Amino acid sequence: MQMMSLEISKAIDILQEHDLLVSSKVLDENLFVTHISYNSREDQTNGIFFCKGNNFKAEYLQQAVDAGAQLYVSEKEYNMGISSLIVKDVQKALSILSAAFYGNPERDLFIIAFTGTKGKTTTSYFIHNILDQVYPGKVALFSTVDRIVGPKPEDKFKSDLTTPESMELFRDMRRAVDNGMTKLVMEVSSQAYKKNRVYGLNFDIGGFLNITPDHIGENEHPTYADYLFCKKQLLINSKVNIINAQTNDFDTVIAAARETSADKDIYLFGRDTKDADFSISSKEATLSDSIFDVSAVTDKGKQLNVDGEYKLGVVGDFNEMNATAAIIASRLAQADKKDIASGLRTARVPGRMEHINTKSHGTIFVDYAHNYASMKALLGFLRTEYPKSKLKVVVGSPGNKGVSRRAGFGKVLTELADSAILTTDDPGFEDPADICKQIDENIDHSKVEVKTIIDRQSAIREMIETSSNGDIVVLAAKGEDHYQKTNGVDVPYPSDPTVAKGILKDIEG
Ligand SMILES: CC(=O)N[C@H]1[C@@H](OP(=O)(O)OP(=O)(O)OC[C@H]2O[C@@H](n3ccc(=O)[nH]c3=O)[C@H](O)[C@@H]2O)O[C@H](CO)[C@@H](O)[C@@H]1O[C@H](C)C(=O)N[C@@H](C)C(=O)N[C@H](CCC(=O)O)C(=O)O
Numbered sequence: 001m002q003m004m005s006l007e008i009s010k011a012i013d014i015l016q017e018h019d020l021l022v023s024s025k026v027l028d029e030n031l032f033v034t035h036i037s038y039n040s041r042e043d044q045t046n047g048i049f050f051c052k053g054n055n056f057k058a059e060y061l062q063q064a065v066d067a068g069a070q071l072y073v074s075e076k077e078y079n080m081g082i083s084s085l086i087v088k089d090v091q092k093a094l095s096i097l098s099a100a101f102y103g104n105p106e107r108d109l110f111i112i113a114f115t116g117t118k119g120k121t122t123t124s125y126f127i128h129n130i131l132d133q134v135y136p137g138k139v140a141l142f143s144t145v146d147r148i149v150g151p152k153p154e155d156k157f158k159s160d161l162t163t164p165e166s167m168e169l170f171r172d173m174r175r176a177v178d179n180g181m182t183k184l185v186m187e188v189s190s191q192a193y194k195k196n197r198v199y200g201l202n203f204d205i206g207g208f209l210n211i212t213p214d215h216i217g218e219n220e221h222p223t224y225a226d227y228l229f230c231k232k233q234l235l236i237n238s239k240v241n242i243i244n245a246q247t248n249d250f251d252t253v254i255a256a257a258r259e260t261s262a263d264k265d266i267y268l269f270g271r272d273t274k275d276a277d278f279s280i281s282s283k284e285a286t287l288s289d290s291i292f293d294v295s296a297v298t299d300k301g302k303q304l305n306v307d308g309e310y311k312l313g314v315v316g317d318f319n320e321m322n323a324t325a326a327i328i329a330s331r332l333a334q335a336d337k338k339d340i341a342s343g344l345r346t347a348r349v350p351g352r353m354e355h356i357n358t359k360s361h362g363t364i365f366v367d368y369a370h371n372y373a374s375m376k377a378l379l380g381f382l383r384t385e386y387p388k389s390k391l392k393v394v395v396g397s398p399g400n401k402g403v404s405r406r407a408g409f410g411k412v413l414t415e416l417a418d419s420a421i422l423t424t425d426d427p428g429f430e431d432p433a434d435i436c437k438q439i440d441e442n443i444d445h446s447k448v449e450v451k452t453i454i455d456r457q458s459a460i461r462e463m464i465e466t467s468s469n470g471d472i473v474v475l476a477a478k479g480e481d482h483y484q485k486t487n488g489v490d491v492p493y494p495s496d497p498t499v500a501k502g503i504l505k506d507i508e509g
């Protein structure tokens with residue numbers, strides 16, 4: 001990456017433009033910084049340092065100054081003997097100054113962004129797979145699972161957040177642009193808006209998949225209204241909108257889109273409906289793919305010329321909805337129907353509806369479903385497609401977040417599962433046995449056979465060993481995760497697919 005920099009006078013101008021500057025102390029009018037950071041543990045030579053975060057301490061700023069910082073940005077004056085910019089909102093300042101520091105890479109990218117309680121990662125992978133065929137090596141991906149910023153293997157790495165902190169966001173956009181990329185497909189979480197990680201960013205296409213109560217709690221959103229408010233911001237900040245016409249709170253969502261876009265730039269899709277621009281219907285599903293039809297209902301829809309049958313290499317009727325959103329977005333990014341069809345046929349999403357065939361222990365699905373709505377969609381789909389099979393689920397719920405998921409899992413297991421083994425999934429600072437107990441208390445034991453086995457690998461082994469042909473084993477909620485977050489440490493874990501395959505090798509050879 002070329003040397004990046006930011007002049008203090010330019011920083012002041014940008015903050016003033018956004019009405020964020022409270023005061024400034026400029027010790028050197030010609031100062032231009034060549035390093036940017038919010039983490040005092042890094043080298044800060046000739047750097048700008050941002051004091052941000054709930055757990056920020058003054059000593060971090062002192063450490064940054066000692067390490068070479070020349071300028072700090074903060075909501076509070078610390079009198080450190082270096083230049084400072086005091087701002088109304090440090091997260092917003094971090095976003096717009098990071099964009100400027102990295103030379104506004106967003107201006108060189110066609111950006112497609114998706115939000116939704118469920119389906120963001122899947123839809124992003126579908127679009128990436130389609131567009132990468134049309135523009136090989138030129139499409140970046142910022143997803144919960146991977147970030148891809150260039151065509152070489154070293155340009156692909158694991159993500160820590162669904163939507164990165166603004167500084168990393170603009171840094172990785174810069175890397176993508178420097179690597180010759182021209183398009184970016186990204187997920188935007190509600191937290192990204194809550195924490196102003198995407199403040200100031202405008203999207204070419206913004207998509208809204210669905211919303212159900214989730215992410216409400218101590219460290220996330222105080223209420224559902226706040227969650228919805230944050231999520232709909234994506235549409236307000238997008239030029240063209242793609243919206244699921246059957247989402248909850250549709251009226252609020254469409255009103256948000258209309259705040260900044262004309263109806264000609266808003267595309268609606270739904271299942272078996274006349275109240276949208278596109279209607280989809282399922283035709284056929286097997287254990288490895290599903291076939292569905294897309295038909296345009298309105299003239300606006302017809303103009304995109306995407307009507308027809310599509311085969312999707314990832315099952316689940318909800319994935320047909322994700323795929324339809326991907327079809328519309330990809331067409332708007334100039335992919336043609338043939339490319340879209342082949343991109344969907346070959347698309348794979350790590351940890352989402354991966355299936356493993358066994359010789360004599362049924363079919364195993366690994367899926368990231370980790371709240372009531374997604375488990376209901378997953379188990380409901382499997383129940384409908386395989387009415388004669390026993391549905392056997394291994395699942396746990398994380399500690400210190402999404403506490404409502406525990407009752408949700410109890411409810412959905414009662415509604416749809418035949419048996420369940422409750423186990424550990426990112427317990428954080430809680431006791432996994434307590435979490436399992438809380439799920440268990442919400443299960444009707446007359447309907448589901450339930451066991452608790454705290455060690456996840458043993459739980460999976462027990463479920464596979466006690467299953468036979470015709471059974472469906474669902475390893476839920478963890479997807480491809482390679483760790484268990486335990487007491488503040490990411491403890492390595494081989495991942496559910498690896499564990500399942502290892503057990504099968506042991507017992508089936
Ligand atoms: C609650 C929340 O949003 N926290 C995020 C936030 O942390 P923060 O700004 O409050 O920082 P902090 O952890 O309080 O630390 C304070 C500051 O001191 C600095 N520090 C700390 C120690 C030190 O020695 N020196 C130092 O300078 C830190 O670098 C930091 O800037 O900014 C950090 C990056 O700058 C994020 O990693 C962190 O995400 C936490 C870990 C997280 O897990 N967030 C989840 C809830 C989240 O955002 N999830 C959504 C997906 C949800 C969905 O599916 O919809 C996501 O987009 O991933």
Ligand SMILES: Nc1ncnc2c1ncn2[C@@H]1O[C@H](COP(=O)(O)OP(=O)(O)OP(=O)(O)O)[C@@H](O)[C@H]1O
Nearest residue numbers: 117118119120121122318352367368369374377378
């Ligand atoms: N459109 C959908 N409606 C309901 N459930 C879905 C939908 N798409 C995916 N799912 C379920 O949700 C799980 C997570 O899907 P995905 O990772 O694509 O969503 P996400 O929005 O990125 O989730 P998260 O924010 O939790 O990372 C899938 O494994 C599947 O079980």
